[in-house]
Amino acid sequence: VSPTTEKATVNATAMSLLGFLHDGPQTGWSLVATAQREIGDFWSVTQSQVYRELATMARLGLVEAGERGPRDRRPYAITEAGRETFREWLAAEPGVETIRFPLLLTVLFGRYLPAGRLAAFVEGHRAIHIGRRDGYLSSLRELEAAPPGKADPYALATLRFGLSYETMVLDWMAALPVELTGKPRRRGAAQSRGRSPSSSRSSRRPA
Amino acid sequence: VSPTTEKATVNATAMSLLGFLHDGPQTGWSLVATAQREIGDFWSVTQSQVYRELATMARLGLVEAGERGPRDRRPYAITEAGRETFREWLAAEPGVETIRFPLLLTVLFGRYLPAGRLAAFVEGHRAIHIGRRDGYLSSLRELEAAPPGKADPYALATLRFGLSYETMVLDWMAALPVELTGKPRRRGAAQSRGRSPSSSRSSRRPA
DNA sequence: CCGCACATGTAAGACGTTACATGATTGT
């Protein structure tokens, strides 16, 4: 198996896999699980991608496939070339983050939605974020219960980011003005509903 | 120009453009600017995409191209079909957000970086986030200076999200432990550097 | 012995980014 001399194209997803392989060989399946757990919160990785990147990296000589085990399990180990490529990538300036938050699009265009609809969406998402926050909280408690100096401070830092993020989102949701979410009142005075769908829109009309 | 009967595939980016076209016809160029300004902070849109989506939507009858103007400017207007498609998309459950934050990968694998390197990266990114936060702050002040009821509360909500996000990131950075960023001391006692590259790693070794 | 979780992989297409090509108009 001669590693090709192709220049390894650095791909953050692939490089993360190399990062995990520093701790020992893993199969594609377990790498998916590891990635999901360790970086899933700020870097999505799908199963399809993992197998593809592993195949590519094997071709490039950055990883080496071992013997197939019981259920066709195929462990991959990082090579010396892999370690070098990883270090080069890691030492390069990381790019800026990208966020794609569909709910915010819905909020921005909220004036085109019937009253209450936006509130329902926000509620649904609130539940998701509460779930994630609670997940982080219990992970954090686990890590902090470990003997000091034992827990990985780097993993802790990313975990804290996740927690801060979820907390921020929840606070933001809680601070949304009621007129905006337009939640219909349960009891008492009927809602004023002053906001007709096409109210207060200037008919700006560029040539 | 007969609009095809193809079922319009909903694409959040394209739908956002339709959203903006509710306020009147715009050219591709100005749509890029609008999108950058209005949703650029949580939804990246490139010029290439805009022209492609406009062409596709024209083919589907969701927008209509007007006459070419002075500099080949070609205004697009939303059609009735476009409005319907937009409303359908908007009323559908928005998906969960995706975040891709390369710096966090660098942090997670920070133990493989030489001391000080991570600190430098964080510093660089801090500047970026300060810039963005300040941008949001001045936008916010502008909007709040407008007569009450005049400012779009929906746009205000997304703006507040951006501000909260940037503030959170900056707070998170500020709270990073010094051992982690490993900033070399300027003066006085030599740094202890107790952390050898492979220290305290359990040799977990999956079959 | 049967269903579920494990495990690997392919195929196809949607989505996104970067770079390039081309030219018109405006301002200096």
Next chain:
DNA sequence: ACAATCATGTAACGTCTTACATGTGCGG
């Protein structure tokens, strides 16, 4: 006259997602 900006578009490529195809072994 010349540069900068406006403006449109294409080409090429890389990345991501969804769905599918196929089969193994473990636990009840």
